[in-house]
Amino acid sequence: MSADYEHLQRAAKDHLWMHFTRHDSYRDADVxxxxxxxxxxxxxxxxxxxxxxxxxxxxxxxGHGREDLAEAAAAQAKELAFMPLWSYAHPSAIELADKIAAYAPGDLNRVFFTSGGGEAVETAWKLAKNYFKLTGRPMKHKVISRAIAYHGTTQGALSITGLPLLKQQFEPLVPSTFRVPNTNIYRAPQHGDDPEAFGRWAADQIAVAIENEGPDTVAAVFLEPVQNAGGCFPPPPGYFQRVREICDEYDVLLVSDEVICAFGRLGHMFGAERYGYQPDIITCAKGITSGYAPLGAMIASERLMEPFLADGEMFAHGYTFGGHPVSTAVALANLRAFEEExxxxxxxxxxxxxxxxxxxxxxxxxxxxxxxxxxxxxxxxxxxxxxxxxxxxxxxxxxxxxxxxxxxxxxxxxxxxxxxxxxxxxxxxxxxxxxxxxxxxxxxxxxxxxxxxxxxDLMPHSSGEEPAPGARAAWGAEKN
CATH class of the missing domain: 3.90.1150.10 (Aspartate Aminotransferase, domain 1)
Structure with a gap:
């Protein structure tokens, strides 16, 4: 082994705190x-x-090694390396917001930049609560999401997350989040042989949850187009159309969490487009720059912006590096490549x-x-x-x-x-x-x-008298 490699290994083990990592795994093995x-x-x-x-x-x-994206970052850093979006703007953020608004479905016309996906989810929840307070419905603050769904690691986003084992060590979290069944039809407790009936059943559980909590207290439903955690659960036919009806009936915002699904992962710019539904908010990140710089965004309906256009009002929220000039310049180059290639x-x-x-x-x-x-x-x-x-x-x-x-x-x-x-x-x-x-x-x-x-094959099998543990876990009604 070279001296450089040995130095990197030693430094990694002594100083680098890796994310979601069992560090004992590398006690006797290389990182x-x-x-x-x-x-x-x-x-x-x-x-x-x-x-x-x-x-x-x-x-x-x-993919990796794109000179055009690296050059876009370098050119922007030479011209304007940093400027916050706190009462000021810069060209690459303006141009990118305009481009994203043109891609986004329906009247999703306002783009709030963040540093990443968890911040975008956090922003969406804060906007939902703030919006309803400004429009005379101050009790609407609760969030509904799905079992096993992952929405981020910040305190708010982690509260919306439906993975109890990821949450328990950080309790108490933000209260008022509630779980409904996901769309894992492989382990569906009902209608497993009828995707359309299963989709309606799963969507209707959102209405049940809203009724249980009180429609005047529920602000938003957070759903991924294809749920990641648990292993890629696509929506059954008609699922999102029924969810949209429910959200309209109860005056609840539909947030499409597309941190993974946006920017081509499903063959469309947005998963909502792929599955034919209209959200009130899209949260996104990851593929917006293909990873060449950190960036996320919340894309909101024009009507959600309207209360903040009144005299003296503002959304008192932001991030130092949200809409960073280098990141937004890279995102523009990334989206140009999407179109050209x-x-x-x-x-x-x-x-x-x-x-x-x-x-x-x-x-x-x-x-x-x-x-x-x-x-x-x-x-x-x-x-x-x-x-x-x-x-x-x-x-x-x-x-x-x-x-x-x-x-x-x-x-x-x-x-x-x-x-x-x-x-x-x-x-x-x-x-x-x-x-x-x-x-x-x-x-x-x-x-x-x-x-x-x-x-x-060497592992013992159960007697079959009880449902498989994972099947039980996938439909748990965990709340906090």
Missing amino acids: PIMVRGEGAYLYDAHGKRYLDGLAGLFVSQL KVLENVRSNEATFRSTLERLKDLPIVGDVRGDGYFYGIELVKDKATKETFDDDESERLLRGFLSGALFEAGLYCRADDRGDPVVQLSPPLICGQEEIDFIAATLREVLTEAGKRA
Whole structure:
């Protein structure tokens, strides 16, 4: 090993506090150090190549090593490196807001920039509460979201998140958030054989929750177009149309949390466009710059801006780096590349093949379900395919962290093995990928999941007298 590599390892272990990381994992092992990216691939400090099957973290839409985006950042930094949007503006933020408003559906016409996705979610909740106070409905402050859904790590966004194990160590959180069932039809407690009926049932649970809490107290419903946590739950037919009806009936804002789904992940600029519904607010981040600079945004309906245009009013909220000149300049270059290189068209032309290629993995005993849309898929792993029996916590630990994560990485595929809900492998490759990358993903998964299945066969099966633990967890009515 070189002295430089040894220094990096020592410094990483002594000083770098990594995010969502079990640091004991590296007590006797090296920290993986990625040093370079090119196209859809990453390279570690030893020169080994990996297909970036997660687009970094659902971020790198255009892939790595783009000189045009790097040059856009450098040019902007030379001209104007920083200027806050606190009562002032700068050209790249203005131009980007104009461009995003043109993409956004319906009357979503006002763009509030943040540093990232959690801040965008935080901003949306604050706006909802502030809006209803200014319009004479001060008690409307509660939020409804879905079980197992992830919406961010700030105190407000974490409160909206539906993952109890991520929240308990940070209690007490912001009160007045409530959970409803998600759209995991694979484990649907009702109407599992009728997607449309299931979608209506799941949407109607939002109306039940609003009634239970009192319509005069509920401000917003936060939903992802395709829910990420739990392993890519697309909406059943008619689901969002029914949700829109419910929100209109009870005067509740529909927030489409598209931090992952916006900017091409589903083959459209916004997931709301893909599934044909009109939100009141969109939250977004990640793919807006393809990861070349940090940026997020809340896109709001014109009517939500109107109370703040009155004399003396303001939305008393903001972030130092929200709408940073370098980030907004990079985002403009990123979106230009989307248009010039027909990135959305690439996703739409390849998604059917991507789906069918992954679905062939269902012949493996360990693969229970393959679900998703666009370039965004989850593969659910099961202990018993016939009964859909899932793995308990200890088994998931041994399977996912004890074998699967490391084996996939060793095989040259960077993706995510996750058990927030039932165990899944998540895939979200750069949007520039084509059949060559799709075939590599599938071949690597087949090899590694075949071995994982052999290991799973050594785990004891339940008697079948109770529902699988993951099925129970996915529909929990957790609240805080």
